[in-house]
Amino acid sequence: MKKKATILDVARKANVSSATVSRVVNAQGGVKPETEARIIKAIEELSYVRNAIARSMVRKETKTIGVIVPDITNPFFSQVISGVEEAAIQAGFFPIVTSTREDLLLEQQILTHYLERGIDGLIITTAQENGTHLNEFMKSSIPVVAVDRPLKQYDVDTVLSGNREGAFEAVSHLIEEGFKDIAIIRGPQNTTPGLERYKGYVKALEANGIPVQPDFVCDGDFMQGSGYEQVKNLYSQKRKPDAVFSSNNFMSLGAIRAMRELDWKIGRDIGFAGFDDIEVATFMEPALTVVSRRMKHLGAIAFQYLENRMEKKGESAKREYILSPSLVIRDSSKRLR
Amino acid sequence: MKKKATILDVARKANVSSATVSRVVNAQGGVKPETEARIIKAIEELSYVRNAIARSMVRKETKTIGVIVPDITNPFFSQVISGVEEAAIQAGFFPIVTSTREDLLLEQQILTHYLERGIDGLIITTAQENGTHLNEFMKSSIPVVAVDRPLKQYDVDTVLSGNREGAFEAVSHLIEEGFKDIAIIRGPQNTTPGLERYKGYVKALEANGIPVQPDFVCDGDFMQGSGYEQVKNLYSQKRKPDAVFSSNNFMSLGAIRAMRELDWKIGRDIGFAGFDDIEVATFMEPALTVVSRRMKHLGAIAFQYLENRMEKKGESAKREYILSPSLVIRDSSKRLR
DNA sequence: CTGTTAGCGCGTTCAT
DNA sequence: ATGAACGCGCTAACAG
Numbered sequence: 001m002k003k004k005a006t007i008l009d010v011a012r013k014a015n016v017s018s019a020t021v022s023r024v025v026n027a028q029g030g031v032k033p034e035t036e037a038r039i040i041k042a043i044e045e046l047s048y049v050r051n052a053i054a055r056s057m058v059r060k061e062t063k064t065i066g067v068i069v070p071d072i073t074n075p076f077f078s079q080v081i082s083g084v085e086e087a088a089i090q091a092g093f094f095p096i097v098t099s100t101r102e103d104l105l106l107e108q109q110i111l112t113h114y115l116e117r118g119i120d121g122l123i124i125t126t127a128q129e130n131g132t133h134l135n136e137f138m139k140s141s142i143p144v145v146a147v148d149r150p151l152k153q154y155d156v157d158t159v160l161s162g163n164r165e166g167a168f169e170a171v172s173h174l175i176e177e178g179f180k181d182i183a184i185i186r187g188p189q190n191t192t193p194g195l196e197r198y199k200g201y202v203k204a205l206e207a208n209g210i211p212v213q214p215d216f217v218c219d220g221d222f223m224q225g226s227g228y229e230q231v232k233n234l235y236s237q238k239r240k241p242d243a244v245f246s247s248n249n250f251m252s253l254g255a256i257r258a259m260r261e262l263d264w265k266i267g268r269d270i271g272f273a274g275f276d277d278i279e280v281a282t283f284m285e286p287a288l289t290v291v292s293r294r295m296k297h298l299g300a301i302a303f304q305y306l307e308n309r310m311e312k313k314g315e316s317a318k319r320e321y322i323l324s325p326s327l328v329i330r331d332s333s334k335r336l337r
Numbered sequence: 338m339k340k341k342a343t344i345l346d347v348a349r350k351a352n353v354s355s356a357t358v359s360r361v362v363n364a365q366g367g368v369k370p371e372t373e374a375r376i377i378k379a380i381e382e383l384s385y386v387r388n389a390i391a392r393s394m395v396r397k398e399t400k401t402i403g404v405i406v407p408d409i410t411n412p413f414f415s416q417v418i419s420g421v422e423e424a425a426i427q428a429g430f431f432p433i434v435t436s437t438r439e440d441l442l443l444e445q446q447i448l449t450h451y452l453e454r455g456i457d458g459l460i461i462t463t464a465q466e467n468g469t470h471l472n473e474f475m476k477s478s479i480p481v482v483a484v485d486r487p488l489k490q491y492d493v494d495t496v497l498s499g500n501r502e503g504a505f506e507a508v509s510h511l512i513e514e515g516f517k518d519i520a521i522i523r524g525p526q527n528t529t530p531g532l533e534r535y536k537g538y539v540k541a542l543e544a545n546g547i548p549v550q551p552d553f554v555c556d557g558d559f560m561q562g563s564g565y566e567q568v569k570n571l572y573s574q575k576r577k578p579d580a581v582f583s584s585n586n587f588m589s590l591g592a593i594r595a596m597r598e599l600d601w602k603i604g605r606d607i608g609f610a611g612f613d614d615i616e617v618a619t620f621m622e623p624a625l626t627v628v629s630r631r632m633k634h635l636g637a638i639a640f641q642y643l644e645n646r647m648e649k650k651g652e653s654a655k656r657e658y659i660l661s662p663s664l665v666i667r668d669s670s671k672r673l674r
Numbered sequence: 675c676t677g678t679t680a681g682c683g684c685g686t687t688c689a690t
Numbered sequence: 691a692t693g694a695a696c697g698c699g700c701t702a703a704c705a706g
Contacts, residue, residue: 054683
């Protein structure tokens with residue numbers, strides 16, 4: 001109700017100048033204990049709270065960082081966000097998270113907003129790796145860290161996962177279990193995760209002298225629907241695969257759903273492994289074998305990189321971090337009986 | 338690199354005053370086309386972007402709203418957030434989302450941060466319905482809307498779901514299907530969702546002349562672990578229930594997990610229904626019967642209420658909205674064979 | 675149509 | 691140890 005008290009109100013009430021109040025508010029020391037006490041009392045009585053807007057205005061820093069993800073409802077990203085949040089708050093920064101829903105336009109709007117609003121750093125999983133839509137933003141020289149998907153047009157610090165490596169492991173495991181005709185549901189090939197996981201698949205086959213069958217390479221878009229469709233697709237072929245590797249969590253869901261409908265039974269008729277763990281995986285029967293990543297950790301590392309940049313604005317070279325995933329072997333990849 | 342251009346730089350370059358530049362930047366009209374053209378050119382050449390900080394400073398509004406949820410990794414909340422986001426951006430507001438991880442202290446910190454930073458409105462699902470931790474914040478007279486959990490100590494607009502109603506329907510359905518010994522895994526009874534859902538359970542039993550069995554009332558904390566434990570618990574009793582109603586999505590997961598381990602088979606030995614839908618529910622075998630809520634809609638309504646408050650700061654009475662849930666009947670609640 | 679001016683609330687010299 | 695005064699970038703009110 002009452003309009004907010006300003007630093008000046010406090011100063012008057014405590015019979016000092018605003019400068020002195022500022023000193024105690026910012027704990028800069030060099031204020032006589034008694035005066036300080038008087039000031040603190042005044043602050044409480046007026047329930048004064050400092051105005052971060054005015055403060056950023058003169059300090060030229062906001063102590064906030066922007067975080068952009070494509071889809072906040074995807075458990076992978078909400079975990080990553082959670083990791084960033086924890087680290088950021090810990091370090092005295094406040095994360096401002098927004099989801100683009102994979103919409104490039106929205107991503108640009110958000111970027112513009114951040115620019116106007118002022119943020120000290122940005123962590124982003126872009127909706128468009130090849131885009132030049134960061135041009136404007138980059139002019140500001142605000143530090144940027146790319147997570148999970150690189151920003152190919154820009155030299156920014158990047159935190160990725162071992163996509164190729166993870167897929168390689170998973171597919172190799174399927175092969176060891178005795179599967180031979182392994183199909184893959186790929187992600188979009190213009191995304192790094194999509195492409196790299198495919199490469200890992202190919203590499204694993206080749207390493208075992210198994211030729212890549214074009215009919216076993218299916219394209220999906222990381223959404224559930226495509227996993228579903230591609231499995232139906234595979235099932236309708238004259239020659240069916242004996243195992244399927246799905247390139248992400250959502251497509252795995254769709255794939256499983258389709259298999260159920262077809263009564264194409266995992267463990268009996270077909271083997272399965274997927275990239276990215278997801279709660280459901282352990283509830284399936286049989287439980288799913290997946291490539292798992294430490295998602296919160298990924299977020300924490302991203303912030304660490306960012307903080308580093310924010311501290312020393314010195315333009316050191318672009319850094320890249322690749323977090324190794326691990327294969328979680330459950331029942332879906334067991335040799336068929 | 339180049340330090341940001343200010344409105345004054347633009348003014349000089351275009352040979353006008355800063356006021357005129359401000360007019361075109363804010364599309365207020367009343368500027369001669371030629372001058373406007375000149376100004377726009379200058380803006381582009383300098384890649385000027387307006388400073389929202391300075392602007393909020395004088396306007397005394399930030400066009401941002403705060404959103405506080407207990408757990409961003411819970412699909413329920415991420416959907417609600419998504420709904421808020423969409424509506425807010427649409428209306429020209431920018432949502433700043435933060436998760437408290439059910440930590441009251443963190444919630445307070447966030448509140449303080451919002452206060453300092455300045456937000457035009459707040460949407461919150463508190464970690465503590467009875468808390469008075471909003472005292473400070475309330476002094477600011479910034480509009481607040483409570484979602485999913487009321488703020489009992491304050492008279493703020495509130496958006497809830499029909500908790501009692503939903504639970505009532507679900508349990509009634511179980512009864513109709515022929516189940517008699519229905520257990521409930523409750524949520525914390527000091528939360529509205531926890532308490533109300535329990536009331537709905539009791540009401541359904543009573544309406545059908547079935548006494549409430551103390552042994553069938555189990556306490557959980559909305560987390561997976563408690564669902565798991567309570568099912569094990571129930572199973573160990575001399576008299577076992579023939580159906581279980583779980584009060585939220587995470588506990589349902591835990592419950593199902595326990596039933597699997599016990600080979601207490603849904604559809605054969607026991608019936609099941611839960612509150613809140615979740616992706617997994619449809620992947621289970623049998624698929625889960627659940628009380629479903631339109632989560633994004635809940636978020637959209639919350640923003641609508643907030644916007645309304647922000648417009649007319651007039652202190653009208655507290656409003657309450659209750660969104661009716663719907664029962665999604667799948668196989669887990671089918672009569673046992 | 676356009677310019678002048680006075681703050682918004684705070685941090686920061688530079689004095690004292 | 692404390693105060694005076696300036697300025698951050700912008701908008702609003704008032705002149706012209």
